Amino acid sequence: MSTALQTSAAQGTRGHVEITNVRKSFGTTEVLKGVSLTVQPGGVAVIVGPSGSGKSTLLRTINHLEKVDGGYIAIDGELVGYEVRGNTLHELREKDILRQRTNIGMVFQNFNLFPHLTALENVTEAPVVALQPGDPRRKSKEEVRRRGLELLDRVGLKDRADAYPRQLSGGQQQRVAIARALALDPKILLFDEPTSALDPELVNEVLDVIRELATSGTTLLIVTHEMGFARDVADTVVFMDQGQIVESGPPQEIFSNPREERTRSFFSKVIEPAFNI
Amino acid sequence: MTAATVRTPSAPVTPEAVSAETGPPAVPESPTPAVPQPDYAAYRVVPARRPWHWVGTGFVALGVVAVLWSLATNPRWEWGVVTQWFTAQSVVTGLVETLKLTAISGALGFILGFVLALMRLSSSPLLVSVSWTFSWIFRSTPLLVQVLLWYNLGYLYEKITLGIPFTDVRFFETQTTTLISQFAAAVLGLTLNQAAYSAEIIRGGILSVDQGQLEAASALGIPAWRRNTRIVLPQAMRAILPTAFNEIIGLVKGTSIVYVLAYSELFYTVQVIYNRTQQVLPLLLVATLWYIVITSVLSIFQYYIERHYSKGAVRNLPLTPLQKVRRFFATHATTGLNARSPR
Ligand SMILES: Nc1ncnc2c1ncn2[C@@H]1O[C@H](COP(=O)(O)OP(=O)(O)OP(=O)(O)O)[C@@H](O)[C@H]1O
Ligand SMILES: [Mg+2]
Numbered sequence: 001m002s003t004a005l006q007t008s009a010a011q012g013t014r015g016h017v018e019i020t021n022v023r024k025s026f027g028t029t030e031v032l033k034g035v036s037l038t039v040q041p042g043g044v045a046v047i048v049g050p051s052g053s054g055k056s057t058l059l060r061t062i063n064h065l066e067k068v069d070g071g072y073i074a075i076d077g078e079l080v081g082y083e084v085r086g087n088t089l090h091e092l093r094e095k096d097i098l099r100q101r102t103n104i105g106m107v108f109q110n111f112n113l114f115p116h117l118t119a120l121e122n123v124t125e126a127p128v129v130a131l132q133p134g135d136p137r138r139k140s141k142e143e144v145r146r147r148g149l150e151l152l153d154r155v156g157l158k159d160r161a162d163a164y165p166r167q168l169s170g171g172q173q174q175r176v177a178i179a180r181a182l183a184l185d186p187k188i189l190l191f192d193e194p195t196s197a198l199d200p201e202l203v204n205e206v207l208d209v210i211r212e213l214a215t216s217g218t219t220l221l222i223v224t225h226e227m228g229f230a231r232d233v234a235d236t237v238v239f240m241d242q243g244q245i246v247e248s249g250p251p252q253e254i255f256s257n258p259r260e261e262r263t264r265s266f267f268s269k270v271i272e273p274a275f276n277i
Numbered sequence: 278m279t280a281a282t283v284r285t286p287s288a289p290v291t292p293e294a295v296s297a298e299t300g301p302p303a304v305p306e307s308p309t310p311a312v313p314q315p316d317y318a319a320y321r322v323v324p325a326r327r328p329w330h331w332v333g334t335g336f337v338a339l340g341v342v343a344v345l346w347s348l349a350t351n352p353r354w355e356w357g358v359v360t361q362w363f364t365a366q367s368v369v370t371g372l373v374e375t376l377k378l379t380a381i382s383g384a385l386g387f388i389l390g391f392v393l394a395l396m397r398l399s400s401s402p403l404l405v406s407v408s409w410t411f412s413w414i415f416r417s418t419p420l421l422v423q424v425l426l427w428y429n430l431g432y433l434y435e436k437i438t439l440g441i442p443f444t445d446v447r448f449f450e451t452q453t454t455t456l457i458s459q460f461a462a463a464v465l466g467l468t469l470n471q472a473a474y475s476a477e478i479i480r481g482g483i484l485s486v487d488q489g490q491l492e493a494a495s496a497l498g499i500p501a502w503r504r505n506t507r508i509v510l511p512q513a514m515r516a517i518l519p520t521a522f523n524e525i526i527g528l529v530k531g532t533s534i535v536y537v538l539a540y541s542e543l544f545y546t547v548q549v550i551y552n553r554t555q556q557v558l559p560l561l562l563v564a565t566l567w568y569i570v571i572t573s574v575l576s577i578f579q580y581y582i583e584r585h586y587s588k589g590a591v592r593n594l595p596l597t598p599l600q601k602v603r604r605f606f607a608t609h610a611t612t613g614l615n616a617r618s619p620r
Contacts, residue, residue, distance in 0.1 A: 063496055094501065102498035112493035116511050116589040125507070130498035164589035184498070 014041040015187035015219030016076050017062065023070035024057055031057050033243040034071065039236065041187075044220045046230040046251075049240035050266060055223040058240070059190045062221065063104040064097055075103065075188065095132070102130050102137075105181030109193040111173045113165040119176045120161040123148040127183050137185055144183075151179040155209050171202030178209055189213065191222040227271050231255055239263045358559035362550065363566065371546030372567055378532040378542060379571075382464050383525050386471025393476035395505075398483060408476065415473035420534055424466035428538055430457050463535040471528060478520045482513035514586040522579040529571050533564075543567060 017039040024032040031054045039045045047055050060066040062073055064081040072089075073080040081097060082089040092100070113122050127144045131137050139147065152158050155175035157168075165173050174194055181189055191210065195203040207229050214220055214233045224230060230237055231251045238248040239258075247260050255271070258264045348354060362368055396408035415423070431453035440447035457465070486509050494504040533544035541549070543564055551560040584594065596604065 065492060065496060098495070098498040098500060101496060104496075106493075106496040108489065108493060110489060112487075112489040114490065114493070114508055114512075116586075118589075126497035126499055129500065129503050129507075164592075166589060166592050180497070 014076050016041050017188060017219060017221070018074045019058070019062070019071070020073070021071035022058070022061060022068050022073060024054075024061060024066060024068055031243050032061070032068075035240075035243070035245055036071075037238060037245060037248070039219055039221060041219055042217045043236065044214045044222070044234050045236045045238055045248075046234035047221065047223045047238045047240060048225070048227070048230060048266075048270075049246075053240045054243045055240055056192050059106075059192050059221060059223055062188070062190060063101050063106055065106075075100070098130065099132055099135075102126070102135075102184045103186050104188045104190065105184065105186035106190045107174070107177050107181050107192065107194050109196050111165070111170075111177045111197070113173055113177055113180070115165050118162050118164055119152060119157060119168065119179075120145070120148050122165070122176055123151055123180045123183050126180070130184065148179075148183065151182050152176070154182075154212075155179045156205070169202060170198045171205045174198065174206045175209055178206070178213075182213075186218065188219045188221065191220065191224070193223050193225065195224065195226060225270065227255070227267075239266065241266070353558070354562070355556065355559040358556050359562050359566070362547075362560060362563045367546055367550065368543070368563060368567075371541055371543040374541060375529070375532050375543040375567075376571070378463055378467060378535065379525070379529050382467035382471055382532075383528050385464070385468040386528075387475045387479075387521070389468065389472035390475030391479055393472060394479040394483060397476065397480055412473045412476055415470050420466060420470050420531065421537060423470055424462060424535055425537060427457060427465045428459065428462035430462075459535075459538045459540040462538060463532075463540050466535070467528065467532065471524065474524055475521065478517055478524065479513070481520075482515075482517035483509060485516040486512045511586060512590075515583070515590055518579065518583050518586060522575060526572050526575055529575070530568055 017037075019035060019037040022032050022035045023030065035054075035058055037045070047058070049055055057066055061068050062075075062080065067081065072082070078100070079089070080100060081092055083092055083096075084090075113119075114125070117125065124144050127137070127139065127147070128141065149158060149161060152161050155178055157172060157175055157179070160168060160172060160176075165176065168176065174197075178194075194210065195206050198206065203226065207226065210220070210222065211229075211233055222230075222233070234251045236248055237251045237254040239246045239254060239260075239262075241262050246262050247254065247258065254263065255267065258267065393408045393411060396404040397412075399405060434453055437451055437453050437456055438447055439449040490508055490512065491504060494508045499508070532542055535542060536545035536548060539545065547560040547564045551557045554560075580597075584597065587594065
């Protein structure tokens with residue numbers, strides 16, 4: 001399961017995320033009210049906060065699944081979704097947005113595996129069709145297949161390569177989804193509540209895989225309600241409420257000694273007493 | 278594995294299961310039960326009785342026999358005449374025309390319908406309204422009127438011209454009546470009408486696919502065309518196919534409407550024959566039997582195509598009827614009748 005694979009960090013690429021003053025509204029409700037956050041290459045940021053605070057929306061702006069209304073997001077200095085020409089921002093064409101997205105993997109709460117494709121086909125679909133000519137990550141079909149099996153092995157599912165998603169348990173499906181997100185060697189991985197749809201006894205098999213990724217040098221942004229896991233794996237914990245980042249910092253600090261009253265009252269509700277130090 | 282061999286009184290034991298069992302009956306591993314479990318393995322199993330089940334089956338069987346009997350013995354059906362005309366040269370020629378019309382207007386109709394569905398789902402207000410208007414017009418006029426209108430297009434527009442609008446540049450010009458033959462009018466009418474209906478069917482299928490699928494595909498950087506053809510359409514097919522086959526089967530019989538153009542497809546052909554021979558019912562029966570044959574063949578196609586697209590949608594594919602038959606012979610026939618062959 002722990003085959004040491006080449007990581008993007010080892011290949012000399014980076015994964016610096018810079019979110020600056022991002023605003024986003026749906027209709028008249030402002031969901032993100034000026035969010036700024038920086039994650040260093042290889043860093044692990046865990047975003048926590050009450051339901052409806054805008055965590056998913058923030059994550060979705062990072063790969064341009066949601067367009068921002070104000071502010072900007074830059075990955076390794078390159079703006080997401082826009083191009084700077086002189087002093088104007090030009091919206092990128094679909095093709096360039098797709099190219100940017102190949103550097104950003106995403107894992108969804110409800111997996112979103114393609115149900116008519118096998119586990120292996122789910123993993124190999126993007127590397128076969130999404131990489132544009134000239135991309136150094138482009139490989140032959142045979143190579144992609146081999147790498148797909150390698151990734152399934154890494155998440156402990158090599159022997160289920162030919163199973164369809166509906167023939168897998170929830171935890172297995174989510175692990176396939178993680179392998180799928182890794183298939184393009186992204187610099188950044190986004191996890192939106194990866195274990196929320198899982199039965200309690202399946203949560204750990206997924207968290208273990210993410211734990212392993214956290215040490216691999218890929219930048220991770222994780223939205224989760226698993227506070228114990230957050231404490232373990234994060235180097236930055238970000239607490240969001242009502243479309244704003246209330247405070248952020250190393251886990252020991254945020255969990256044991258929050259500065260803000262809102263953070264304190266949130267944690268007092270979600271963390272079991274036994275867990276409090 | 279032990280759980281599978283532990284028997285409780287509530288789980289009925291079939292004779293096969295008993296004979297397949299090797300070794301002594303397993304004992305539950307749970308902490309010592311208070312009462313020793315009797316061993317039910319040697320008991321005979323009596324299936325539940327269902328008397329009404331048999332009464333119902335009897336009635337239906339009787340009804341079926343009565344219908345078949347009357348079909349076979351009533352001389353007015355004139356089965357002799359039916360067999361005489363069933364494979365007659367003219368009837369077969371008409372049949373081929375019917376198949377040709379169905380295939381061409383079915384294929385063109387669904388291709389155009391696919392384009393219309395994509396237009397309707399696009400973000401361009403112009404494309405959406407053009408597609409909507411198309412469906413609106415062609416679904417609100419009777420097919421009969423459409424076919425007649427196309428055939429009489431020459432009355433409305435004497436010439437058909439291909440050129441650059443509002444200029445004198447012309448690439449091509451011809452009399453409408455020479456361009457719109459009976460065949461062309463029939464194909465035009467059937468195709469456009471079919472397109473209007475299939476657009477809605479395809480759109481419905483596409484809408485039935487979870488939005489998360491598209492989102493996951495775009496998050497992976499998969500290009501738009503590939504997203505549609507590889508991710509969305511195959512899943513939409515499951516919703517599209519049953520209704521689409523309904524439409525095609527409807528179209529097979531719908532082609533009979535072009536008899537108003539005196540186009541000699543199957544239905545028009547038998548009409549011509551019975552006007553001559555006065556054997557109305559037997560000849561209508563000839564046409565009906567051919568329609569039944571076509572529909573049956575299409576139904577078999579439908580079964581296998583639907584099965585193909587249900588890959589991954591159902592946990593395990595059920596056996597096809599053919600596989601069931603083979604399996605029946607593999608288990609029953611070889612053990613019962615042909616005891617020599619190894620299992
Ligand atoms: N497409 C949309 N249209 C309108 N409102 C939306 C849309 N997406 C999200 N919202 C609203 O934006 C707010 C933030 O939603 P978001 O999904 O980002 O919350 P969240 O922090 O991820 O919550 P949860 O923990 O429940 O997943 C919510 O009030 C939600 O109703
Ligand atoms: Mg969310």
